[in-house]
Amino acid sequence: MKYRLFKSIITLVVFGCITTSYAQKFDKKFKENFKTNKDVEVEINASNTEINVSTWNKNEVQVEAFVEIEGVTKEEAEKYFKKWNFEALGNAKKVQIKASGSNIFNLKNDFVFLNNMDFDIKIPEIDFSNIDAIVIPEMDFNFDFDFDEMFSELEDIDKMVEKNGNYKFHWKDDENDIEINNKKEWEAFKKTKKYKELKEKMKLKKEMAVVKLKEAKDKIRKAIEKSKKEAKIDKEKIRAQLAKAKKKMEKMKIEFEAGKNDFTINGKKVKIKKRLEIKVPKSATFDLNTRHCKVKLPNTVAYGNVQYGTFNANNLQGGNLNINYAPVSINDLNACTLFLNNVTDATIASVTNTTLRNNYSDVRIVKINEKVSLFDKFGTLVVESFKENFGEFLLSLRNSNAVLTFGNTPAKYVYDVNRVKLDNKRTSENKNTNNVVKVNGSYSSIVIK
Structure with missing residues (x-):
């Protein structure tokens, strides 16, 4: 199949040139149009980008890409624009859009060593007081994070720089501003004192981060062992604390791994904004692979997969x-x-003919219509209403809390539960209705109103 590579339309605008009291802003725009089928597939692979999609009455896909950078010189901005990995390829059946970070600030490629990388990770304060001996149910809780692997790139500069044969490297702090662009320059730099200094500094940073995380893991493990030796039982509390601890540990990983659009380099704040505006036929479909993006469909x-950022769909x-x-809004x-x-934070206004699985999530559903199955694990689920003739509703809970509000909608209930706290506030069930609620659960609480 034939592809047509994007043609860029570049607009470079400088703001605040008259006075130095305002930071300079530079921007660049790309635009491409593809004649397509009405059911074209649009594949989006992007990171750290705002993605806005709208439909129109044309068998055509229009892609506009914008990048804006503030707090750098004109030369630095132009260098960033040249390295921004934006690409649009397409034919009548499929359009592929790629918008990933520029290597000039990409931690895994052209590495920038910033002077404010302190990795000040706070150990979560988890209240294990008065938690009593209990046979803890099987839980999806991984204490064995590979801390060395998480922070491996902080120490192994050689592996990072030499990856894929790019030999791109940038080190900038209060005392240094060193840039490497090829293998020859890199080999020469490795023989200098500065190379040894950087190697040692990154090793110390890694050790500090690993120690912090291991302390957090050990604290949780010891608290659990202590709780097993006590005399009383508080099952609900220990499950809640373990779920909370899991989220805390995962959050620490996120805070380290998450990409950001704001940087501080040598005391200067640099802001980068990237945006895609995409127009598609009304019958187009999407294949998503996004990281740290604001997605609006x-x-x-x-x-596909959406990781970090936000997701909003009509x-x-x-x-x-x-x-x-x-966070999700549908x-x-x-x-x-x-x-x-x-x-x-997930809010869904209406659900029909759908299977929804939640893991460690808080989900609010305004209305269940028909043919819906929900599976929830270590989360919170709230359903505010049901369609009058919703048919069969399947609910499976593991270590979760659920609140179901039926109002005047009649229903019959079938339970297959183990160690579930059930509070059915409905005084009676209507045996003449075709509405059936089937609940399967363990170590959970359910309120039916």
């Missing part, structure tokens, strides 16, 4: 989507399979 079908009318560590979920992992 119209009425569409979506597949109507998802099919697909299979995994969302991790990103107006209508229909004929979908959706997995939410560590999503602390």
Whole structure:
């Protein structure tokens, strides 16, 4: 198949040139159009980018990419623009859009060693007082993070710089501003005293970070062992504390690994904003692979993975989507399979003919319509209403809390539960209705209103 590479339309604007009291801003724009089928597949692979998608009455995909940088010189901005990995390729059936970070600030490629990299990681304060002896249920809680692997790139400069044969390196702090662009320069730098200083500094940073995380892990482990030796039982509390500890540990990983658009380099604040504005036919579908992006979709079908950032969609009318560590807002979920992992704030207005799986997430559903299955693990689930004839509703809970509000909607209930605190506030069930709620659960609490 034939592809047409994007043509860039570049606009470079400098703000604040008259006075030095304002930071300079520079921006650049790319634009590309593709004639497509009405059901074209749009593949988006992006990081640290705001992504806005809208539909129009054309069999055409229009891609506009914007990048704005503030707090650097004109020469530095132009260098960033040249290295920004934006690409648009397409034909009638498929359009591929790539928008990843420029290597000039990318930690895994052209490494920038900043003078404010202190890795001040706070150990979570977890209250294990008065937690009594208990046979703890099997839990998906991994104490064995590979801390050395998490921070390996902080010490192994050689592996990082020589990766893929790029030999790109940039070290800048109060005393140094060293830039390497090829293998010859890198080999020469390795023979200098500065190389040894940097190697030692990064080794110390790694050791500090690893110690902090290991202290947190040991504290949790010791507290659990202590709790097993006590005399009384408080099952609900220990499960809640363990879930909280899991989230704390995961959050520490996120805070270290998450990409950011704001940097402080040698005391100067640098801001980078990247945005994609995409227009597609109304029957287009999406294949997403985004990291640290603000994603906004119209009425569409979506597949793929969304990690970090935020996710907002009007109507998802099919697909299979995994969302991790990103607040979620969806107006209508229909004929979908959706997995939410560590999503602390998810709101879905309407759910129909859908399978929804949640792990360590807080989910609010305004209305359940029909043919819905929910699986929740170590999370909180709130359903505010049900359609009058919702049919069969399947609910599976593991170490979770659920609140279901039926109002005047009649229903019958079937329970298969183990160690579940059940509070059914409905005085009676209507045996003449075709609405059936099937609950399977363990170590959970359910309130039915």
